[in-house]
Amino acid sequence: MRIASFIYAALCIAAPVQAQQVIVNVEERPDPWIINGCHIGPAAKCPGADLRFADLSNADLTGADLSQAKLSRADLRHANLSGANLTGADMEGARMTTVFMGGANLTGASLRGADLSFVRAAKAIFDRSDMTAATLEKALLKGATFHGARFVNTDLMEAKFYEANLEGATMEGVKLRFAVFQDAWMKDCKGCPTQWQTGETVWQTEEKERRRNEQ
Template sequence: MLRSLTFLAALALASGVHAANSEQTGGSWPVIVDEPTPREGPLVISTCEIRPGAACPGADLRHADLRGLKLNGIDLKGANLMRANLFGAELKGADLTGADLRGANLQMGQLQGVVMRDADLTGANLDYTRMAGADLSGANLTAATLEAAMAPKSKFVGARLIGANLMETKFYNADFAEALLEGNHAPYAIWEGVHMENCTGCPVDW
């Protein structure tokens, strides 16, 4: 009998709490969303205002969330973008010479004319990017993935592509002179018109 009374008391208490909550929320449960609060004003990281044409050489942008931002023409020479999220970002004509892009996500990015000379792109994700005319001379693309990227007339002079994913990448008329290619996964990659002078591991018999 005592156990039954205890159960009935707990049930009554729970009903009272539910009724109180219903009164506070107009008879319905509050809606909980997991979307981030919209950003107000310009994005400022490491004292740099992140916007098109900004001059931010050497900026510390590690792990920064830069998804979908328009950063055309930005100067990020020598910047630290390790594991930064640049998914779908626009970096047309941007200068990332010598930047640290290890593990960065550039998937679906608009990188036409971007300059990444001597940049470290180890493990970076460049899948489905548009990088016509990009300059990656001397860049390190070890273990990077460029699946289905469009890279016509791009420069990979002296670049290192080791263990990279080049599946269905389009390299029309690109320049791979002095580059090093080793152990890459490149089924259906297109090498038409590619310059391969003194390239080690280039598919010269493609």
């Protein structure tokens, strides 16, 4: 038994040590980057463009004109849409995690089933947009406007609506856990948490949960 153990240990020491192979996937974007006639880049002029299912992750579309564009199921994760014109765009089911869209105009856009978790959309315009079954978890929406917007079965958990304008919006079956509506305007909003500040604060709720878990 001792001899066998010695031989095994010797073989282990003698065996060459191979460095772990690291595989890095680098997908270069074409130059110019054109999808269905749309030149992808800052200030792109692509009204009504067909970009369904397109891979636009990490794309810089700052100030782009994508009004009435077809972006359903498109991958826009980590893209920059700051100041972009997305009025009337079809963005159903789009993947928009951590998109930068400060000041973007999404008036009348369809965002049904879209994933907008972690988006940064300060002062963006979502007037009359449809966010049915969309996810805005942990979205930063300070100063954004949602006149007449629809939030039906929408996930708004931990979303930040600081100074947002929700006048005339509709909320039905939404998830509001830990959402913040500090100084939000909710005139004529159906289902909005107009009394959200009268209840327990987030930290009070968290402290209760912590104590309950310790028992």
